[in-house]
Amino acid sequence: MGSKSRSGKAQPRLVDVAEQAGVSLATASRALAGRNGVSAEVAAHVRDIAATIGYVANPHARSLAGGAASVAGLLVFEIGDPYFSEIASGVIGTAAEHGWSVQISHTERRPASEAAQLRLMRASRVGAIIVAGSGYVDPAMEAAIARELDAFQESGGRAVVIGQHQVRADAVLPDNCAAAVEVAAHLIRLGHRHLAVVAGPEHLRTVADRLKGIRTALSRHGLDPDSLPVLHASFTREGGERATLEMLDARPETTAILALNDAMATGVLSALRRRGQAVPRDISVTGFDDIQVAQDLAPALTTARLPMSAMGSTAFELALLPRAQRPRRRRTDHELVVRDSTAPPR
Incomplete structure (x- = not known):
C-alpha cells in the first residue's frame, strides 16, 4: 500500500486513500469532494481512511497517482468544429465532476503541430492527455505522437485517444x-x-x-x-x-x-x-x-x-483508471437519423 512505503515527512496521496479504502481513484476523489455518485456508506468509509492516514486535500492541486496535478490536456484538430466542441463538452463536464480542469490545445488541422502541442502539455505537467482527432493511415505519420505519449505515460501520466490511432494508449473507438x-x-x-x-x-x-x-x-x-x-x-x-x-x-x-x-x-x-x-x-x-x-x-x-459528448466523457473516465498492461478499448454505438435531406431519386 502506498501509505506503508512513505518516509516520515512524505504526505499521503489520494491514491493511498483509494488503495486502503479499496475503491477506485475516481470514487475516492468524489467521496472526499462530496460529489454525487458515491453512497453515503462508502463516502464515510473513504473519509475515515483519509483521516486515519492523515491525507489532506489540496484544492489547488489534487493529485493523481505519481503526483501529477489534476489538470488534463485535451488535444483536438479544430476547436471551432462542432464535432470537437461536443467531444470537449463531454471531457470538461466529466472532468469537473471529478475536480479536474481541462487545458485545450488545437492543431488547426496541421499534423506537424500535434507532437509540439503534446510536448507543451507535458511541460505544463498535466496529469492526463486526451487526443481527440483522427489517426493516420500511415503509421509513420503518428511516430512522433506515439513517442510523446509513451514518454508521458512512462513518467506516470495517463493518455487516452479517441479514434483509431497507432499508439499504445487506451482508446474510445467511434463506430x-x-x-x-x-x-x-x-x-x-x-x-x-x-x-x-x-x-x-x-x-x-x-x-x-x-x-x-x-x-x-x-x-x-x-x-x-x-x-x-x-x-x-x-x-x-x-x-x-x-x-x-x-x-x-x-x-x-x-x-x-x-x-x-x-x-x-x-x-x-x-x-x-x-x-x-x-x-x-x-x-x-x-x-x-x-x-x-x-x-x-x-x-x-x-x-x-x-455519441460525441459521451465519447469525451468516456475518454476522461478511462484517464482516471490506472494504466493497464494492454490498452483498453471502449467502442461506441451509432444511430441512423433520417430527416428531410434524403428521398427516392426522381
Missing part, C-alpha cells in the same frame, strides 16, 4: 465503419444507384474507415464499390462546397451525395443551392456525426449519429 454501412444502405434502399462521396483528407483513418463502410454497403447490395466516385477535400464546410461543385461537373448523373462529416454536408447543401439543385428532389444528401446544427439545416440533414 465509423458500421455507421457508414447504414447510411449508404439507406440511400440504396431508397433506390439510389449513382452515389458519390465528398470526403475529408485521404490520409485520415476516420476517412478510410467511413469509406470502407460505404463500399461494404455497395458490395452487399450488388453494386461495384470500385466505381464509387470520391473527392477528397478539407474536412470543413468550404471543403464540402468545393468538392461538390467539382463533383457535379464531373458526375452530372449523381443522385445522392454522401458527405463524410456534417460540416462538409453543410457545404454540399450550399453548393447545390448555388447550382439550383433541390434537395432531396434532385439530389439526396447525407452527413455524418449529427452535430447539433444538423437538425436545423434546410432541409434537415439525414446523418449518422455518434
Whole structure:
C-alpha cells in the first residue's frame, strides 16, 4: 500500500486513500469532494481512511497517482468544429465532476503541430492527455505522437485517444465503419444507384474507415464499390462546397451525395443551392456525426449519429483508471437519423 512505503515527512496521496479504502481513484476523489455518485456508506468509509492516514486535500492541486496535478490536456484538430466542441463538452463536464480542469490545445488541422502541442502539455505537467482527432493511415505519420505519449505515460501520466490511432494508449473507438454501412444502405434502399462521396483528407483513418463502410454497403447490395466516385477535400464546410461543385461537373448523373462529416454536408447543401439543385428532389444528401446544427439545416440533414459528448466523457473516465498492461478499448454505438435531406431519386 502506498501509505506503508512513505518516509516520515512524505504526505499521503489520494491514491493511498483509494488503495486502503479499496475503491477506485475516481470514487475516492468524489467521496472526499462530496460529489454525487458515491453512497453515503462508502463516502464515510473513504473519509475515515483519509483521516486515519492523515491525507489532506489540496484544492489547488489534487493529485493523481505519481503526483501529477489534476489538470488534463485535451488535444483536438479544430476547436471551432462542432464535432470537437461536443467531444470537449463531454471531457470538461466529466472532468469537473471529478475536480479536474481541462487545458485545450488545437492543431488547426496541421499534423506537424500535434507532437509540439503534446510536448507543451507535458511541460505544463498535466496529469492526463486526451487526443481527440483522427489517426493516420500511415503509421509513420503518428511516430512522433506515439513517442510523446509513451514518454508521458512512462513518467506516470495517463493518455487516452479517441479514434483509431497507432499508439499504445487506451482508446474510445467511434463506430465509423458500421455507421457508414447504414447510411449508404439507406440511400440504396431508397433506390439510389449513382452515389458519390465528398470526403475529408485521404490520409485520415476516420476517412478510410467511413469509406470502407460505404463500399461494404455497395458490395452487399450488388453494386461495384470500385466505381464509387470520391473527392477528397478539407474536412470543413468550404471543403464540402468545393468538392461538390467539382463533383457535379464531373458526375452530372449523381443522385445522392454522401458527405463524410456534417460540416462538409453543410457545404454540399450550399453548393447545390448555388447550382439550383433541390434537395432531396434532385439530389439526396447525407452527413455524418449529427452535430447539433444538423437538425436545423434546410432541409434537415439525414446523418449518422455518434455519441460525441459521451465519447469525451468516456475518454476522461478511462484517464482516471490506472494504466493497464494492454490498452483498453471502449467502442461506441451509432444511430441512423433520417430527416428531410434524403428521398427516392426522381
